[in-house]
Amino acid sequence: MIRMVLVRLALTIPILLGVSIVAFGLMRMLPGDFAEAAAGTTSVSAEVLATTRAQLGLDRPLWEQYGIWLKGVLTGDLGRSFATKRPVTTELLPRLAVTAELTLMAGLIAMIIGVATGLASARLRGRTDWLVRGWNSLLLAVPNFVVATLIVLVFGLYFPMIGIFNYVPFAKDPIGNIASLLLPALSLGLTVSVTISENTRAAVLEVSSQDYVMVARAKGLLARTILGNYLVRNALTPVITVTGLQLAALLGGSILIETIFTIPGMGQYLFDSVTRRDYPVIQAIVLVSSTIVLLTNVLVDIAYARVDARVSYE
Amino acid sequence: MSDAPAPKKHHRGQTMVFIGLAMLAVLLLIVVFGPSIAPYSPSKTSPNSLDGPTAMHWLGTDSIGRDLLSRLIVGGRGTLFITFVAVALALAAGLVLGLTSGYMGGKVDLIVMRILDVIFAFPVFLLAIAVVAALGPTVRNLILTIAIVYTPAMARVVRGPVLSVKRWDHVEAARSVGVGEFAIAIRHVLPMVISPILVQTSLILANTIFTVTALSFLGLGPPPPDPNWGSMLAEARQFMELAPLTVIGPAVAIIFASLTFIVLANGLRELLDVGSR
Numbered sequence: 001m002i003r004m005v006l007v008r009l010a011l012t013i014p015i016l017l018g019v020s021i022v023a024f025g026l027m028r029m030l031p032g033d034f035a036e037a038a039a040g041t042t043s044v045s046a047e048v049l050a051t052t053r054a055q056l057g058l059d060r061p062l063w064e065q066y067g068i069w070l071k072g073v074l075t076g077d078l079g080r081s082f083a084t085k086r087p088v089t090t091e092l093l094p095r096l097a098v099t100a101e102l103t104l105m106a107g108l109i110a111m112i113i114g115v116a117t118g119l120a121s122a123r124l125r126g127r128t129d130w131l132v133r134g135w136n137s138l139l140l141a142v143p144n145f146v147v148a149t150l151i152v153l154v155f156g157l158y159f160p161m162i163g164i165f166n167y168v169p170f171a172k173d174p175i176g177n178i179a180s181l182l183l184p185a186l187s188l189g190l191t192v193s194v195t196i197s198e199n200t201r202a203a204v205l206e207v208s209s210q211d212y213v214m215v216a217r218a219k220g221l222l223a224r225t226i227l228g229n230y231l232v233r234n235a236l237t238p239v240i241t242v243t244g245l246q247l248a249a250l251l252g253g254s255i256l257i258e259t260i261f262t263i264p265g266m267g268q269y270l271f272d273s274v275t276r277r278d279y280p281v282i283q284a285i286v287l288v289s290s291t292i293v294l295l296t297n298v299l300v301d302i303a304y305a306r307v308d309a310r311v312s313y314e
Numbered sequence: 315m316s317d318a319p320a321p322k323k324h325h326r327g328q329t330m331v332f333i334g335l336a337m338l339a340v341l342l343l344i345v346v347f348g349p350s351i352a353p354y355s356p357s358k359t360s361p362n363s364l365d366g367p368t369a370m371h372w373l374g375t376d377s378i379g380r381d382l383l384s385r386l387i388v389g390g391r392g393t394l395f396i397t398f399v400a401v402a403l404a405l406a407a408g409l410v411l412g413l414t415s416g417y418m419g420g421k422v423d424l425i426v427m428r429i430l431d432v433i434f435a436f437p438v439f440l441l442a443i444a445v446v447a448a449l450g451p452t453v454r455n456l457i458l459t460i461a462i463v464y465t466p467a468m469a470r471v472v473r474g475p476v477l478s479v480k481r482w483d484h485v486e487a488a489r490s491v492g493v494g495e496f497a498i499a500i501r502h503v504l505p506m507v508i509s510p511i512l513v514q515t516s517l518i519l520a521n522t523i524f525t526v527t528a529l530s531f532l533g534l535g536p537p538p539p540d541p542n543w544g545s546m547l548a549e550a551r552q553f554m555e556l557a558p559l560t561v562i563g564p565a566v567a568i569i570f571a572s573l574t575f576i577v578l579a580n581g582l583r584e585l586l587d588v589g590s591r
Binding site: 016 | 431433436437438439441443444445448449520524527531532533534547550554555561565569572573576580
């Protein structure tokens with residue numbers, strides 16, 4: 001087990017390095033002078049530019065710049081924001097917490113909807129199956145920002161008394177905070193619920209045809225007992241895996257959802273930074289989110305192997 | 315996974331592909347004839363701003379009185395053009411990389427797949443935003459970005475089946491009678507892996523519609539005044555309190571376009587019997 005974890009982690013390191021090179025390269029790919037971008041305007045004197053360059057270490061060879069940057073990243077220094085001149089790490093962390101909460105809630109909502117519809121579709125078959133699959137196809141076609149816009153339209157315009165559009169910080173009012181995130185999480189989770197629903201359906205159908213379920217049925221166990229003890233438990237493993245792998249989609253979607261619902265999370269921070277051309281922040285967010293996604297994938301793999309003895313990475 | 319007998323499934327796949335193709339035809343008509351079908355010029359302003367649907371303006375007008383139906387039709391042209399060209403590029407790159415990597419195997423495979431793994435590690439939409447933000451939101455940059463972002467997914471789908479097909483007897487037979495490696499890859503391996511590629515291409519087309527419209531929604535699409543669905547939805551959202559119905563047009567257009575490719579993908583999957591994912 002420990003060996004498997006180490007192997008899996010070792011395989012991730014080169015990819016993480018590649019990701020860091022891409023994130024670093026993105027900053028150097030910018031058209032024009034990086035020092036000018038850092039100064040925020042093109043009309044600065046030559047001396048100012050020279051100082052900025054020296055400060056940022058732009059006068060050194062590229063590989064050295066990368067080395068210095070990577071060393072900083074590993075010690076938690078993600079550079080300074082062009083706009084506020086404050087360290088990116090201090091600005092990013094509280095926003096990351098908000099996004100984590102939103103993503104987690106969206107994941108939970110997606111799982112509840114997905115497992116329920118998938119289970120219904122696999123067990124009831126017939127018209128239910130047909131309905132669920134049609135609903136899923138339709139849902140898959142509605143991007144999350146369209147869902148969010150429509151939700152804002154319906155609730156903001158026709159039910160304005162439900163004041164759910166003002167984000168409430170968790171420290172101020174935990175229950176109000178969760179309530180204010182419900183609709184954003186729903187719009188974020190709906191698309192993901194489709195993948196979970198389809199996988200639940202497939203997993204339940206597969207487990208239903210296994211010998212042990214047939215034996216349980218032949219023994220005369222109640223349908224409810226079979227469902228609870230055999231089907232759901234065994235079908236849920238792949239479902240949890242799939243949910244974990246949807247994290248990338250959730251993180252990507254949070255940019256749109258946070259912008260629409262004005263939630264002060266990482267996504268909105270990225271959006272603001274893009275409009276302000278605050279490149280260190282963009283770079284940091286790209287790096288941090290990809291790392292989170294990669295590490296989650298490793299965790300999912302490990303958890304999967306731990307639950308299912310048939311999986312091996314040797 | 316379905317318990318339905320094969321012929322029924324086949325029949326259902328056929329119907330879905332047919333519906334998908336009909337929807338695709340509508341989209342293609344918009345791309346080709348967009349400006350000539352539109353009832354007004356998409357940039358012609360009028361004093362009736364933020365009108366609801368009327369006989370003159372079927373979908374109403376925007377904040378400076380431009381006809382929304384015309385903007386939707388012409389905007390669809392822009393959105394779909396970027397989508398089609400970007401996916402075509404990703405398909406071409408994915409085919410070359412996946413086929414080379416899968417067919418040659420060994421070191422080439424290892425290097426190509428590791429590089430693609432790095433791109434694959436980024437959340438697609440996040441990478442797209444970062445690249446477009448760095449390069450600047452022009453049509454060319456959007457197309458390039460989206461092509462790069464979706465190449466790994468395409469290459470993986472090509473590579474997988476190539477790995478097994480290249481060991482099949484007919485490939486061995488071709489090699490034994492002296493057919494060149496390049497000709498074998500193109501003529502004897504590629505045709506065998508075309509089904510999963512078709513399904514994947516439709517799915518990526520649907521995803522690309524999402525990416526393109528979402529980027530424009532955030533203001534990272536092709537620069538104004540050219541209309542496109544994403545920025546139209548964003549604009550409609552701004553004036554939602556004054557003209558709530560203007561949201562419907564772009565929303566329905568985006569949903570229709572992605573639904574086209576999802577129906578097509580599902581239909582092709584059942585028709586060609588491609589294992590789901």
